Amino acid sequence: MRSDGGGVLAPGRGRMQRTKLSDQIAEDLRRWIAREGLKPGDRLPNEKTLMQHYGCAKGTLREALKALEVQGLVKMQTGPNGGAEIQPVSIDAAMQQLRSYLHFQVLDFEQIYVLRRGLEVSLAESVVGRLTEDQLKRLEANIEQCIEARDSGDRVTGRRLEIEFHDILCESCDNPLLGFICRFLNGLLRDLVEFRSDRYDEHEAFGQHNVASHRELVAAFRVRDRRSVSRIMREHMCCAESFMQRLDASFRSDLLSSG
């Protein structure tokens, strides 16, 4: 029993193109998954059944399933009881897509900090009283690792670890939107920091500030002092931005002198 397939037109310019059958099937499957309320671990019917249901060929159905797979909705598996298995909605697929969108745009650290200096404060406020003992311990362990990295002179690792501190905070955020964006900004910073100048003094000062701020933050989190958390994070963001600015400046002068 083939679904219509005749009159479905795609809005466009002069060329009105009949929507591809594989796209119709993909869209139908998406709706079916939502309507049926399928959860991660559930499986779609196998290819043969779906082929009979939609009255289409293997290639067509496989293109439809491929679309769902790329979007991270399902994962294909071979063997008995194989087929398309519903996947937990992945934050990674959304991040990668947003990243590839921004890949061709100009982006510097200042544009990131326009968002970050406000959002990280909101994030910190929102997780006060929600951090588990395990997470607090991991925050403290992270600070120790930062100190080790600094002592061993491994600057890039140090910067990366300091960003991980903020990733841990994202875990407890009950606002999925805020959590996503903060995590995403952290990822962008991780990429940027790889290419910054290796000015020893700047990195040293930056690292010392970060360790101090992170220690104050953990202390305030432990006593659930929301106002202190807010203030410390605001100052921390402000300082971090100016440190990044100086790193960026010396990085650019390095480029000039070497080019």
Next chain:
Amino acid sequence: MRSDGGGVLAPGRGRMQRTKLSDQIAEDLRRWIAREGLKPGDRLPNEKTLMQHYGCAKGTLREALKALEVQGLVKMQTGPNGGAEIQPVSIDAAMQQLRSYLHFQVLDFEQIYVLRRGLEVSLAESVVGRLTEDQLKRLEANIEQCIEARDSGDRVTGRRLEIEFHDILCESCDNPLLGFICRFLNGLLRDLVEFRSDRYDEHEAFGQHNVASHRELVAAFRVRDRRSVSRIMREHMCCAESFMQRLDASFRSDLLSSG
């Protein structure tokens, strides 16, 4: 042109390819597009050529192209000079992916405004002096439309138009990250506002506030008064949040009394 394709096929004995052939081809095409620096409008080789290059069957290649199409990198076209055409990196694909990620999360207007009240102010500040005469005119026209919608009692259209005001501001933002997120938040609000209560008095007051604030904003934009813009938008967001809160409250009481 070598018809070899051996570097991609990986003729390993024992276990065949761990990753699906179509995925390998898709990844190779992505890298090829980036390395070659292909721009929107450029075309990939046609299916036959690609089949020969990768030494694969039609179905396999089509799955690979489908993956690129879903990610918004290319668009397929039939006919002579058809094939896979490179697309401008679309903001829509990134938004849709992020939306589907958040679809299964709990999200209310308060969580949106935690971000919006800060980001819209930054956005407004960043577009001061960058708005064209055309955009200023469209902002003013938008305000007139809002008044018309209010007079004709069309509340939902009014709310939608007021959000479009903020979409226009996003156009001039030179920070792609900030622009993306503000646009995305506007989209979320558009969805939420559809289901809000129809309390006439609340909507009326909300509409009047919006028109007044938007008028003040346009005036400040015209004279490029950055500090006024910042202040007005901050107050506007604060008021809008409390209005939404009241709409939400009466909406929930409606639900209770009807359920």
Next chain:
DNA sequence: CTAGATTTGTTCGTATGTATC
């Protein structure tokens, strides 16, 4: 406006690798 050429879209048949029992 029609006819042909080009290229994607779809179908069917078949074979093979792989995981489960």
Next chain:
DNA sequence: TGATACATACGAACAAATCTA
């Protein structure tokens, strides 16, 4: 050790869209 179920992949052919002469 097979036997079975399933996705993966190949190849040939036809259908539909679209450009050009």
